[in-house]
Amino acid sequence: MSYQLWYWSDIPGRGEFVRLALEAGNIPYRDCAREPDIGSKGLIDDMLRPRQHPPFAPPYLVADGMTLGQTANILYFLGERHGLAPDDVAGRLWVNQLQLTIADIVAEAHDVHHPIATSLYYEDQQTEAKRRASYFRQERIPKYLAYFERVLQDGDGWLAGGARWSYADLSLYHLIFGLLYAFPHRMARIARDYPRVFAVHDRVANLPALQTYLTSPRRLAMGMDLFRHYAELDDGPSGDSLG
Amino acid sequence: MSYQLWYWSDIPGRGEFVRLALEAGNIPYRDCAREPDIGSKGLIDDMLRPRQHPPFAPPYLVADGMTLGQTANILYFLGERHGLAPDDVAGRLWVNQLQLTIADIVAEAHDVHHPIATSLYYEDQQTEAKRRASYFRQERIPKYLAYFERVLQDGDGWLAGGARWSYADLSLYHLIFGLLYAFPHRMARIARDYPRVFAVHDRVANLPALQTYLTSPRRLAMGMDLFRHYAELDDGPSGDSLG
Numbered sequence: 001m002s003y004q005l006w007y008w009s010d011i012p013g014r015g016e017f018v019r020l021a022l023e024a025g026n027i028p029y030r031d032c033a034r035e036p037d038i039g040s041k042g043l044i045d046d047m048l049r050p051r052q053h054p055p056f057a058p059p060y061l062v063a064d065g066m067t068l069g070q071t072a073n074i075l076y077f078l079g080e081r082h083g084l085a086p087d088d089v090a091g092r093l094w095v096n097q098l099q100l101t102i103a104d105i106v107a108e109a110h111d112v113h114h115p116i117a118t119s120l121y122y123e124d125q126q127t128e129a130k131r132r133a134s135y136f137r138q139e140r141i142p143k144y145l146a147y148f149e150r151v152l153q154d155g156d157g158w159l160a161g162g163a164r165w166s167y168a169d170l171s172l173y174h175l176i177f178g179l180l181y182a183f184p185h186r187m188a189r190i191a192r193d194y195p196r197v198f199a200v201h202d203r204v205a206n207l208p209a210l211q212t213y214l215t216s217p218r219r220l221a222m223g224m225d226l227f228r229h230y231a232e233l234d235d236g237p238s239g240d241s242l243g
Numbered sequence: 244m245s246y247q248l249w250y251w252s253d254i255p256g257r258g259e260f261v262r263l264a265l266e267a268g269n270i271p272y273r274d275c276a277r278e279p280d281i282g283s284k285g286l287i288d289d290m291l292r293p294r295q296h297p298p299f300a301p302p303y304l305v306a307d308g309m310t311l312g313q314t315a316n317i318l319y320f321l322g323e324r325h326g327l328a329p330d331d332v333a334g335r336l337w338v339n340q341l342q343l344t345i346a347d348i349v350a351e352a353h354d355v356h357h358p359i360a361t362s363l364y365y366e367d368q369q370t371e372a373k374r375r376a377s378y379f380r381q382e383r384i385p386k387y388l389a390y391f392e393r394v395l396q397d398g399d400g401w402l403a404g405g406a407r408w409s410y411a412d413l414s415l416y417h418l419i420f421g422l423l424y425a426f427p428h429r430m431a432r433i434a435r436d437y438p439r440v441f442a443v444h445d446r447v448a449n450l451p452a453l454q455t456y457l458t459s460p461r462r463l464a465m466g467m468d469l470f471r472h473y474a475e476l477d478d479g480p481s482g483d484s485l486g
Contacts, residue, residue, distance in 0.1 A: 054394065056390050066333050066336065068340065070339070093311055093316055093320055097296070097298075100313040101312075104350075107350060111354065111358075115371065116371065117378035119382055120378075128358065128359065132359045135359060135362065144299075147297075150297060154295075
């Protein structure tokens with residue numbers, strides 16, 4: 001029986017990190033809430049029904065009788081079970097550590113457009129969002145990307161070293177993809193500082209195992225999601241300064 | 244050789260989740276940055292020196308030749324190695340999932356007092372903090388605590404079920420401890436809604452294995468930390484409303 005992925009049907013969101021691992025690993029799965037007779041309403045019903053290990057939020061994966069929530073936890077399971085991470089304990093923990101660091105900047109990228117409350121519209125927290133975005137662009141993006149650049153400097157082009165990608169490389173790809181979508185001016189200005197990070201982005205985008213997925217209708221467009229593009233939250237074409 | 248924990252010397256912070264696991268598990272460790280000849284400067288030096296798997300930030304644990312960063316990742320290692328989580332795969336992943344959910348609310352609790360930038364003083368983002376705090380108290384705390392209450396409703400008093408605590412129970416204890424410190428009025432008003440969550444807090448506080456630590460000078464006082472108490476970010480004594 002194939003795995004069941006449960007995530008909102010209309011955004012890439014955190015589900016995309018799981019989808020990329022399933023697709024690149026050639027692992028059969030159902031994307032349940034995207035089936036017409038299920039949808040987002042079916043997702044909510046499924047999430048609320050009694051079960052031994054309820055998830056706090058989507059995404060979650062039903063696999064081997066387990067319900068696994070939390071993106072990094074799902075990926076840890078897939079990595080170990082399907083060889084999407086190194087086999088040894090040290091390698092598996094290292095990839096998990098990298099994934100959790102990616103999760104941290106993803107959460108920060110979300111809070112750029114929702115710095116006050118997820119329950120409010122962006123427009124109702126736009127003033128605070130502009131202020132937070134300035135620091136995110138100028139301090140946080142460089143801090144994280146410099147870290148991943150440092151990690152990559154001793155390897156063979158993949159985060160965990162070795163000749164093959166791990167699920168953390170797929171997630172780094174989607175992080176950069178999302179940052180390029182949300183902050184195109186800023187990212188264009190700093191790309192040259194992180195050549196190894198952008199090389200991972202390009203290598204993942206060209207992985208043979210992902211080509212069918214990346215050009216298929218299964219891949220959802222960016223939009224009202226973790227990564228959002230609002231021109232006022234990016235640099236201007238000629239840059240700006242803190243304030 | 245005992246493990247080396249590296250974390251800031253003057254705050255409980257995220258290091259406390261690791262300390263509680265080490266102490267409750269009776270696992271020998273050095274709290275390196277608290278040794279007088281090392282200190283926070285020694286921590287910064289150590290973090291910057293070249294190594295195979297550099298941590299992004301403290302806490303990190305040097306164990307068996309590995310450097311393990313990210314709190315939940317350190318705890319996953321300790322849980323598996325020292326029996327601080329169930330033995331089976333499903334149980335280990337479930338405790339990891341719970342830990343990651345605790346990590347999410349901890350990050351949100353931090354951002355209540357730093358909604359714009361970690362590099363700014365609280366006083367320079369106090370207006371935004373007041374607004375975020377209102378939603379955190381009235382929407383986010385109940386959402387998370389209701390979830391943990393639901394998880395606890397079918398077990399024997401511990402998050403992962405069974406007769407013994409796991410590291411997620413220790414972390415839930417510290418989460419509640421931190422929320423009680425930061426939002427005493429709010430927490431007093433809602434405690435009756437989450438009896439099982441508060442029972443975990445009380446059971447962990449009374450664990451025989453933790454008594455020496457909890458009353459020792461090794462345990463740092465709360466302060467300028469993840470959980471901060473500012474009266475203006477809590478309810479008033481008679482409650483308040485969104486806005």
